[in-house]
Amino acid sequence: MPDSAPPTPSAVDTVRASLESRYSSATSLPTLSAMTSANGEENSMMATLRSLYLNPHTALAHTVQREDGTVTYAPGSRPYPPVRLLNPIEKKRVLVTGGAGFVGSHLVDRLMLMGHNVICIDNFFTGSKSNVAHWIGHPNFELIRHDVVDPILVEVDQIYHLACPASPVHYQSNPVKTLKTGFFGTYNMLGLAKRVKARFLLSSTSEIYGDPEEHPQKESYWGHVNCIGPRACYDEGKRVAETLAYSYQRQEGVDIRVARIFNTFGPRMNWNDGRVVSNFILQALKSENLSVYGDGQSTRSFQYVHDLVDGLLKLMNSDCDEPVNIGTQEEFTIDEFAQMVIDLVKKENGICESKVVYMDALQDDPQKRKPDTTKAKEWLDWEPQWKVIDGLRETVKYFKTQLEDEL
Numbered sequence: 375m376p377d378s379a380p381p382t383p384s385a386v387d388t389v390r391a392s393l394e395s396r397y398s399s400a401t402s403l404p405t406l407s408a409m410t411s412a413n414g415e416e417n418s419m420m421a422t423l424r425s426l427y428l429n430p431h432t433a434l435a436h437t438v439q440r441e442d443g444t445v446t447y448a449p450g451s452r453p454y455p456p457v458r459l460l461n462p463i464e465k466k467r468v469l470v471t472g473g474a475g476f477v478g479s480h481l482v483d484r485l486m487l488m489g490h491n492v493i494c495i496d497n498f499f500t501g502s503k504s505n506v507a508h509w510i511g512h513p514n515f516e517l518i519r520h521d522v523v524d525p526i527l528v529e530v531d532q533i534y535h536l537a538c539p540a541s542p543v544h545y546q547s548n549p550v551k552t553l554k555t556g557f558f559g560t561y562n563m564l565g566l567a568k569r570v571k572a573r574f575l576l577s578s579t580s581e582i583y584g585d586p587e588e589h590p591q592k593e594s595y596w597g598h599v600n601c602i603g604p605r606a607c608y609d610e611g612k613r614v615a616e617t618l619a620y621s622y623q624r625q626e627g628v629d630i631r632v633a634r635i636f637n638t639f640g641p642r643m644n645w646n647d648g649r650v651v652s653n654f655i656l657q658a659l660k661s662e663n664l665s666v667y668g669d670g671q672s673t674r675s676f677q678y679v680h681d682l683v684d685g686l687l688k689l690m691n692s693d694c695d696e697p698v699n700i701g702t703q704e705e706f707t708i709d710e711f712a713q714m715v716i717d718l719v720k721k722e723n724g725i726c727e728s729k730v731v732y733m734d735a736l737q738d739d740p741q742k743r744k745p746d747t748t749k750a751k752e753w754l755d756w757e758p759q760w761k762v763i764d765g766l767r768e769t770v771k772y773f774k775t776q777l778e779d780e781l
């Protein structure tokens with residue numbers, strides 16, 4: 375054949391070209407942060423996501439017959455949100471443990487909109503079916519009631535292991551179960567990753583740093599945890615979960631990713647979550663006093679849930695197998711944060727008569743917390759896009775709708 379003749383395409387090239395012309399490409403999908411314009415203009419994915427959590431009863435229309443105390447549920451008339459038609463080579467089977475929980479359900483929404491096949495498993499201890507009800511019956515979605523403390527076998531390409539109560543009130547209510555979830559839950563999911571050769575992402579936490587003596591906290595910091603205190607069931611559970619992940623990597627070659635998640639808030643937090651953001655918003659909306667534990671001088675930095683989901687997606691699809699902090703740099707004392715919530719609710723609602731009341735401090739409550747996120751920026755090109763006030767505004771709207779719905 376003369377040198378100048380064009381190469382004949384192979385059968386594989388022909389199939390690939392035909393697929394590329396018919397389907398969207400997974401890699402071409404920008405994450406939400408990249409799609410949110412700087413002037414705050416709503417983009418279409420953000421609009422779809424909002425419709426899933428700001429409009430109640432998206433999937434199930436229900437009629438409440440209060441007189442005889444019964445509730446009649448009828449199938450909703452809304453179609454499923456539009457999902458990408460992915461090239462089958464790029465379409466992944468993704469398992470999300472704890473997928474019906476607060477963070478898990480937002481991750482499920484994003485993976486579904488991106489066009490992947492999503493298997494959501496949850497024991498519904500703190501998660502809720504209503505968080506993912508809008509996907510039930512969709513051909514790309516499966517919901518399985520299962521507790522990760524017991525093994526399960528499903529064929530998947532990626533595992534996001536989120537299952538574990540995250541609010542101090544919840545994880546301390548049954549500390550032995552929290553430890554079992556931290557150890558056996560992670561052990562079972564790593565065993566599954568090994569068996570089916572899936573990439574495994576562990577949702578770890580800023581709590582592995584305990585009450586830190588380094589500020590802000592870098593990933594290299596080993597932490598300061600009281601191993602016999604009331605928070606230890608969660609802190610040590612997550613620490614051993616990280617140890618398990620790196621042991622499976624060293625010994626079995628499992629492909630792991632570890633996200634150290636800092637305080638996160640947003641729509642779909644439980645009513646009775648007990649964490650400061652949902653407590654303060656609900657108290658302010660009901661014009662009750664805001665309960666500050668201790669002197670209000672401890673600090674936290676709060677990230678909005680969409681930023682966290684961006685970070686998890688970027689980490690899973692990166693080459694970074696070291697732990698990465700995912701959190702925001704905006705740091706507030708709890709006093710400042712309480713005032714911010716009161717001011718916001720006053721502005722949004724016209725009225726808020728709440729004041730701050732001081733209560734007993736919690737044992738081992740970390741006194742300050744703020745991530746160093748240099749690694750996330752350099753390795754993942756990730757930075758939070760939401761200001762706390764913007765996320766709070768949306769979360770207030772969410773809880774307001776929930777409250778109105780209850781009346």
Ligand SMILES: O=c1ccn([C@@H]2O[C@H](COP(=O)(O)OP(=O)(O)O[C@H]3OC[C@@H](O)[C@H](O)[C@H]3O)[C@@H](O)[C@H]2O)c(=O)[nH]1
Nearest residue numbers: 540542579580636637649650653665666667672708739
């Ligand atoms: O009503 C409240 C609730 C909480 N607080 C205070 O607000 C601060 C934050 O408390 P939260 O319960 O929201 O969250 P914490 O920072 O203690 O724990 C969280 O850390 C990071 C995650 O991994 C977990 O989601 C969770 O364990 C603490 O100082 C707490 O004492 C109040 O002052 N009033």
